[in-house]
Amino acid sequence: MDWGFITVTLLDGLARGLYYFLVSAGLTLIFSMMGVLNFAHASFFMLGGYFAYIIAQEWGLTFWIALPAVPLIVGAIGMVVERFGLRHVHKFGHVAELIFTFGLAFLLQEFVKLVFGQDTKPYAVPEVLQGTLFTVGDQPFGSYRAFMILVSISIFIGLYLLLTRTRVGMIIQAALTHPNTVSNLGHNVPLIFMAVFGVGTALAALAGVIALPTDALQPGSAARLGPIIFVIIVVGGLGSLNGALVASMIIGILTTMFDASQLSVFSVMEAVANMLGIEWSLLERPTYELRRLMIGDLIMMSTKQVGALFPYLLMVLILIFRPQGLLGKRES
Amino acid sequence: MALLNVNDLNAYYGKSHILQGVNMTIDEGEIISLLGRNGVGRSTTCKSIMGEVPPKGSITFRGKEIAGLAPHQIAQSGIGYVPENRDVFPGLTVKQNLNLGVKPGQGASRWSEEDFFELFPNLRERQDVDAAALSGGEQQMLTMARTLMGDPDVVMIDEPTEGLSPQMCQRVADLLEEIARRKIAILLVEQKLTIAMKISTRVYVMGHGQIVYEGTPDELMSNDEIRQEWLEV
Numbered sequence: 127m128d129w130g131f132i133t134v135t136l137l138d139g140l141a142r143g144l145y146y147f148l149v150s151a152g153l154t155l156i157f158s159m160m161g162v163l164n165f166a167h168a169s170f171f172m173l174g175g176y177f178a179y180i181i182a183q184e185w186g187l188t189f190w191i192a193l194p195a196v197p198l199i200v201g202a203i204g205m206v207v208e209r210f211g212l213r214h215v216h217k218f219g220h221v222a223e224l225i226f227t228f229g230l231a232f233l234l235q236e237f238v239k240l241v242f243g244q245d246t247k248p249y250a251v252p253e254v255l256q257g258t259l260f261t262v263g264d265q266p267f268g269s270y271r272a273f274m275i276l277v278s279i280s281i282f283i284g285l286y287l288l289l290t291r292t293r294v295g296m297i298i299q300a301a302l303t304h305p306n307t308v309s310n311l312g313h314n315v316p317l318i319f320m321a322v323f324g325v326g327t328a329l330a331a332l333a334g335v336i337a338l339p340t341d342a343l344q345p346g347s348a349a350r351l352g353p354i355i356f357v358i359i360v361v362g363g364l365g366s367l368n369g370a371l372v373a374s375m376i377i378g379i380l381t382t383m384f385d386a387s388q389l390s391v392f393s394v395m396e397a398v399a400n401m402l403g404i405e406w407s408l409l410e411r412p413t414y415e416l417r418r419l420m421i422g423d424l425i426m427m428s429t430k431q432v433g434a435l436f437p438y439l440l441m442v443l444i445l446i447f448r449p450q451g452l453l454g455k456r457e458s
Numbered sequence: 459m460a461l462l463n464v465n466d467l468n469a470y471y472g473k474s475h476i477l478q479g480v481n482m483t484i485d486e487g488e489i490i491s492l493l494g495r496n497g498v499g500r501s502t503t504c505k506s507i508m509g510e511v512p513p514k515g516s517i518t519f520r521g522k523e524i525a526g527l528a529p530h531q532i533a534q535s536g537i538g539y540v541p542e543n544r545d546v547f548p549g550l551t552v553k554q555n556l557n558l559g560v561k562p563g564q565g566a567s568r569w570s571e572e573d574f575f576e577l578f579p580n581l582r583e584r585q586d587v588d589a590a591a592l593s594g595g596e597q598q599m600l601t602m603a604r605t606l607m608g609d610p611d612v613v614m615i616d617e618p619t620e621g622l623s624p625q626m627c628q629r630v631a632d633l634l635e636e637i638a639r640r641k642i643a644i645l646l647v648e649q650k651l652t653i654a655m656k657i658s659t660r661v662y663v664m665g666h667g668q669i670v671y672e673g674t675p676d677e678l679m680s681n682d683e684i685r686q687e688w689l690e691v
Contacts, residue, residue, distance in 0.1 A: 296554050300547040306510055307545040312533035312561035312608055 130263020143378020144278035148333035152326025166230035168352035174334025197328035204327025363454020384433025491654035494664035538610030548590035559607030567609035595626035612643035
């Protein structure tokens with residue numbers, strides 16, 4: 127066992143899981159509020175990346191200006207979308223809302239293509255954070271990943287304290303489940319919903335600011351992240367923040383492990399057999415037969431290739447065996 | 459001038475015409491019972507006044523038109539509503555639930571937490587418990603207390619004794635009397651005649667989306683015809 131590799135991969139996975147949570151936390155809050163999935167949510171993540179690229183690189187105002195400014199800008203855009211778009215569409219029911227968010231996702235994608243083009247923008251990690259923070263064994267752990275973890279965790283602590291320790295947070299919690307009752311007590315629920323939508327999109331944008339330098343900033347960024355985020359909130363349980371956190375960590379860490387490992391499915395099977403004390407020679411014949419079949423190619427693939435299936439497989443299994451998700455409440 | 463004046467109120471659920479010209483008035487400090495069988499539109503009357511169901515017609519509160527305002531604006535003008543579903547906020551404690559009844563920017567209130575803890579010692583004992591863990595009777599007390607924390611001048615209370623034990627019904631009646639003592643007007647929607655008759659100053663009987671009778675409790679008790687036609691099952 128290479129402990130250095132395992133530790134660093136776990137930390138990298140933590141960084142990825144936390145930024146998944148930044149996006150999925152907003153999506154699951156917005157789901158509680160609207161009762162439908164917001165398909166455009168990942169588009170705000172992508173917008174976050176583009177705005178940060180403009181501010182930090184094109185205007186040369188540095189990453190440190192973009193970090194606080196972009197969530198504010200995109201959050202404001204989110205509030206405008208809620209106030210002048212979704213709130214009107216809401217009257218026509220859930221199907222109309224769903225289609226509206228679908229349309230918005232495509233609109234934003236085409237808009238970004240029109241303005242920035244198809245190519246990947248060189249949005250990079252700021253210089254101070256390039257390089258290695260520490261090494262475990264011979265495995266380096268990047269400063270930037272540590273920064274991502276730090277930013278995400280601070281945001282969650284803030285969000286958690288806001289939701290559970292302040293009166294505003296409690297009004298939000300109550301309004302998500304009982305909007306009519308909260309209105310009847312004299313609280314402006316439409317305003318609360320607009321703010322929640324704004325905060326949700328701001329969190330997605332923040333995730334875009336911090337995560338896209340480690341990935342690729344392009345019009346496809348939203349479409350690449352979107353499905354993973356849906357998987358996360360379904361696996362965690364729709365509307366459950368804790369569920370979104372747990373599912374983000376599971377998927378963040380496991381997909382990072384699959385990506386990082388140099389193993390093939392075949393070698394994993396061999397290792398598992400060894401661990402269980404099964405004589406490999408006994409399996410040689412069956413695996414040889416398998417390889418001759420259609421799925422033969424599968425076992426020769428790398429875990430990185432097969433790992434891409436994992437989140438979706440997990441979602442399908444969860445829907446079959448625990449349809450309310452890991453921490454979700456069953457709909458009555 | 460009446461505190462609350464409802465004039466030719468109509469309301470629809472989709473295509474069905476639920477309220478067909480409801481007229482009623484409530485004066486300062488009055489206790490009005492709105493009686494009638496299930497499905498005649500008593501709850502819809504409350505929901506329309508509150509703006510939860512869009513009202514057609516005129517509703518004035520202290521002389522100001524409130525029909526067409528949003529529910530939170532109507533609540534802020536001084537109307538309280540305790541719906542029949544006992545919606546306590548799960549995940550929040552009893553104390554936090556009470557706190558959410560206080561309106562944004564609200565000044566001094568006629569009610570404090572302590573008032574309700576004295577009336578219902580159970581709530582005091584369980585003030586830090588998740589409100590979802592309370593019994594049905596305790597939840598009813600909590601939702602009534604939560605609305606009163608917002609210091610309304612008139613409070614509409616829908617079926618507060620439904621499904622409660624006789625002992626709990628008595629507690630509800632005690633609170634209603636306390637509300638009346640503080641000169642807060644009540645619109646009580648009830649099935650059980652006993653409580654309604656005992657505390658009301660005036661009663662309205664509803665049938666088919668309209669007010670079919672108005673009088674004092676004594677007048678209603680001596681009018682067998684109205685009771686048989688519109689109230690008794």
